[in-house]
Amino acid sequence: MMSELLKANLVAHFAYYRRSRLLLAFGLVFLFLTLVFSLPAFILSSHVQAFSVLQRIFSELNGLLILFSAGLGLFIISSHLRARNLKMVFTKPCPPAVWLGSVFLSAVLVSLMINLVILVLALEVSLVCRMRVVGGLFYTSADTFAASVGLIAYLMFLAIVMHPVIAVVFAVIFSSGTFYTALTWTQAAIEAGSKSAALRVLKNVFYFFYMLLPMNHAFAKESERIEASLRVSRGEWHYAFYSLGYALALSALCYGLSLFLLQKKRLI
Amino acid sequence: MIVAENVHVHFRRGLLGEPIRALDGLNLEVREGDFFGLVGQNGAGKSTAMYCFLGLLRPTTGSVRVMGAIPEIGSKLYNGVAYLPEEPHYHLYLTVEEATRYYASLYGKPVPQKLIDEALERMDLVQFKTLPLSKCSKGMKQKVGLAQCLIHETRLLFLDEPTRGIDPVVVLMIRDALRDLHRRGATIVMNSHVLSEMEMLANRVAIIERGKVIVQDELKNLTKLDQDLYKVAFESGGALPDYFTLEERRDGVAAGTVPAARLYEFIEYTRESGLRLLECSLKKATLEESFLKILRGDKDLNQIHQS
Numbered sequence: 319m320m321s322e323l324l325k326a327n328l329v330a331h332f333a334y335y336r337r338s339r340l341l342l343a344f345g346l347v348f349l350f351l352t353l354v355f356s357l358p359a360f361i362l363s364s365h366v367q368a369f370s371v372l373q374r375i376f377s378e379l380n381g382l383l384i385l386f387s388a389g390l391g392l393f394i395i396s397s398h399l400r401a402r403n404l405k406m407v408f409t410k411p412c413p414p415a416v417w418l419g420s421v422f423l424s425a426v427l428v429s430l431m432i433n434l435v436i437l438v439l440a441l442e443v444s445l446v447c448r449m450r451v452v453g454g455l456f457y458t459s460a461d462t463f464a465a466s467v468g469l470i471a472y473l474m475f476l477a478i479v480m481h482p483v484i485a486v487v488f489a490v491i492f493s494s495g496t497f498y499t500a501l502t503w504t505q506a507a508i509e510a511g512s513k514s515a516a517l518r519v520l521k522n523v524f525y526f527f528y529m530l531l532p533m534n535h536a537f538a539k540e541s542e543r544i545e546a547s548l549r550v551s552r553g554e555w556h557y558a559f560y561s562l563g564y565a566l567a568l569s570a571l572c573y574g575l576s577l578f579l580l581q582k583k584r585l586i
Numbered sequence: 587m588i589v590a591e592n593v594h595v596h597f598r599r600g601l602l603g604e605p606i607r608a609l610d611g612l613n614l615e616v617r618e619g620d621f622f623g624l625v626g627q628n629g630a631g632k633s634t635a636m637y638c639f640l641g642l643l644r645p646t647t648g649s650v651r652v653m654g655a656i657p658e659i660g661s662k663l664y665n666g667v668a669y670l671p672e673e674p675h676y677h678l679y680l681t682v683e684e685a686t687r688y689y690a691s692l693y694g695k696p697v698p699q700k701l702i703d704e705a706l707e708r709m710d711l712v713q714f715k716t717l718p719l720s721k722c723s724k725g726m727k728q729k730v731g732l733a734q735c736l737i738h739e740t741r742l743l744f745l746d747e748p749t750r751g752i753d754p755v756v757v758l759m760i761r762d763a764l765r766d767l768h769r770r771g772a773t774i775v776m777n778s779h780v781l782s783e784m785e786m787l788a789n790r791v792a793i794i795e796r797g798k799v800i801v802q803d804e805l806k807n808l809t810k811l812d813q814d815l816y817k818v819a820f821e822s823g824g825a826l827p828d829y830f831t832l833e834e835r836r837d838g839v840a841a842g843t844v845p846a847a848r849l850y851e852f853i854e855y856t857r858e859s860g861l862r863l864l865e866c867s868l869k870k871a872t873l874e875e876s877f878l879k880i881l882r883g884d885k886d887l888n889q890i891h892q893s
Contacts, residue, residue: 329684
């Protein structure tokens with residue numbers, strides 16, 4: 319019964335992705351940028367220049383993919399809540415847990431598919447330009463996928479709690495990165511000799527929010543370095559698995575909170 | 587089938603949290619096999635009551651039991667339950683066929699294509715099956731909602747103003763489908779402002795006013811409240827008897843009502859005056875008349891409860 323419900327919901331969600339004009343526009347921009355960014359790599363004769371272009375394209379596409387994935391989670395939840403059509407689903411023997419799970423799974427599958435398309439494109443460019451296929455491409459893909467999974471779950475949760483526009487603003491401004499920057503400033507001021515008690519309180523507040531809010535990349539420094547060089551040593555692969563582990567733990571937390579709030583929400 | 591006991595639903599609205607009593611001690615019982623009508627003015631609490639029965643709203647206090655269980659969204663209780671919302675809150679990005687299949691699949695069983703085709707054909711939707719719901723009229727969306735009820739064995743169907751804003755041809759089709767479902771044993775609970783429609787379909791009716799059920803009875807009892815009156819029409823030119831209540835006077839014919847206790851006196855009056863009596867029948871109240879009288883407090887509610 320559960321598999322039938324999951325299948326029915328997944329089919330409906332994929333239809334939503336196919337027909338959402340907002341996602342279509344986003345996808346077209348994505349495709350356009352892919353084509354524009356890919357052209358120089360085919361034209362440039364030097365392997366060094368081509369590699370540099372490939373690295374930049376790959377990095378930018380993965381960045382766009384993370385944004386796109388976050389959008390998937392946000393749009394599908396908020397559009398169903400605004401359309402108030404969930405009462406057609408939950409007045410049938412389809413538990414909210416299954417519906418929410420299917421939404422998450424569908425967004426993750428779409429994200430994974432695009433992730434693989436980008437990876438295949440990068441591999442093709444490498445082969446066409448006679449460059450060595452580097453492990454960093456696979457590492458960055460895996461890391462991007464992990465970041466996408468975490469963000470999908472986080473934006474789904476925010477979309478249930480608040481209006482989608484506020485959710486986006488919240489996700490951008492109240493990110494762990496913002497509080498990390500604020501934390502380093504206060505830390506620097508304290509280390510420079512400031513004895514202000516308020517500054518110490520602020521430091522703790524920033525630290526609390528830095529720890530509380532989810533990170534886009536669990537191992538941002540390591541990932542950035544690998545993404546910049548597209549070189550990964552055997553000992554660095556575990557960061558990708560840790561990132562995925564972090565994303566799954568974050569997803570489980572967001573899923574639980576989202577489910578709780580969805581059941582409490584007035585769906586009429 | 588449905589038992590609601592002393593159900594209160596209170597909301598808070600606005601920044602100041604102004605309290606609103608959507609339901610205020612609602613008591614109601616729907617029996618198995620009923621075609622149950624919920625009638626009342628706008629804001630009386632009909633839709634809120636339905637949301638409570640569906641588990642979409644939890645009562646602030648009181649209890650609601652549907653088929654013996656407390657309704658929880660998405661639970662197994664909904665096997666055999668279907669709901670058609672008032673507003674077309676459907677998955678507008680799906681086509682007619684996809685939506686029918688999707689809603690039918692949410693019962694957790696595989697849905698053969700043959701059943702979907704039959705349901706679409708029954709609701710005259712075959713030529714529109716590839717049309718997205720976003721481009722369908724309200725009537726077509728309601729037909730999609732009914733099509734899924736025809737696929738599964740629906741035991742309990744909730745309808746919130748199903749024919750509001752729909753053209754008469756589709757209304758007839760919906761009524762036929764509802765009668766068919768009821769004949770097949772489904773219990774139907776319907777909200778409607780169209781009292782003539784309720785009179786055609788329902789066998790039991792509850793009148794809700796300010797969150798309370800003020801009358802709940804068999805439709806036949808509610809529509810025979812005026813059996814103490816006779817509807818008469820006669821040729822009349824001059825003064826009318828004081829016990830005669832005039833409703834219409836045209837082309838020398840007066841139409842109105844006479845109390846049953848004074849019927850013989852009235853007949854005697856027409857005979858003596860040489861006036862031709864054109865019509866004389868026991869006045870049967872329409873649901874609309876009863877509804878309005880009950881709301882105005884013209885009728886003794888005890889009389890209704892006892893009937």
